[in-house]
Amino acid sequence: MARPLDQFAAPGRYVQRAPRFDSNYRIGVSGARGDCNRLNGRLNPVVAATLNLTLGAISRPFAYRKGTVDEAVVAQALKVGAFDVERLRRGGELVALYERMVASGRPPLVVDTAANIGAAAVFFTYKFPNARIIALEPDSAKFELLIANTAGLPVQCIQATVASEGAVDRAAPRVAVGDIYDRSPDTQPFILKFDIEADDLFALNTEWLQRTPALIASLSDYLVPGTAASRRFIKYTTGWDRDLIYAEDNLFSLRRTPMRAAA
Incomplete structure (x- = not known):
């Protein structure tokens, strides 16, 4: 396989x-x-x-x-532009980081682990035209639309779910964020978008967290009350030196250490 x-x-x-x-x-x-x-x-x-x-x-x-x-x-x-990091107060800093990454010869990497039918992936390709986009979606019907909607764009699509460790012995393959980063050595982590209910994402290996300048988490506790869906994400991100900004039902986690592109 x-x-x-x-x-x-x-x-x-x-x-x-x-x-x-x-x-x-x-x-x-x-x-x-x-x-x-x-x-x-x-x-x-x-x-x-x-x-x-x-x-x-x-x-x-x-x-x-x-x-x-x-x-x-x-x-x-x-329409709303819910994933537009440029509208944040630190948005200018992120745009400057993007430009430095492009100038360095190692383009920024945007990973959408909850790509759905591709709306956010399309937005990212036009917001950051020199970035490399990787889009993950496990559902077959949504993945079919994702492929169609990103055709001709610099988007790499894979039918899988994100997890703390990769695996291929399941009906829906799992891909670890760290593996994506390690297998894209000619790029630099820039933005990672995920659904907060991807609880397994924080079960084991979380070293990729601090490697990612900007995290965008889609909150869903209001959809599944009583499940503490955000608990594991909050636990691990509060252990890092990051800003947390809430906007348009999304939580933006931005690394507070100086944002520099690789040489």
Whole structure:
């Protein structure tokens, strides 16, 4: 069986322009699929739809499933800009670090361990056009859309879940963050995005934490009350010298030590 990281595809070409989200994204249903989605307690047909992302003079299609959580995912990443680190008070520092990494010849690495259908990955490619993006998504239906929505962009997609240690002897392969970093020696860790419920991410090896200048954690305690979903993340990040900033249902963890690019 192939190792999960050996499944990475080569990045494609891309346009160096900042995206503008088309607020009419709910229009443009392109067809229906046979499966169903349970929404508000009812089973509803899942309808395939397409929105247009305006990138300067170029429009790029983005596929999603109408009437599902996909709509909220797209709005959060591409309309609200929930993962935009530049809007933080230390955003200028992060942008300067990105530019130094690019100038060093070892590009910044952005890892999206909860890629879903690719909305955040697309946002990162246009926000940081010279970065290398790695997107992980274990769900087959979401992964299919992730591949389609990032086609032609410098995004390497892998169908796997993130964990503290890698494994291939499971239906859904696990990939460790440290392994991703070690197998990308020509890059420098820059941003890591993950869902807070990825509890196994902090079970064992956490040395990658301090190697990552910016962590973006999607909080979910309000969705699963009584589970203390954020407990392990808070435990380990408070042990490091990092700033914690809450914005748009996300927790940004920024390394406080001087942010320097590798020589």
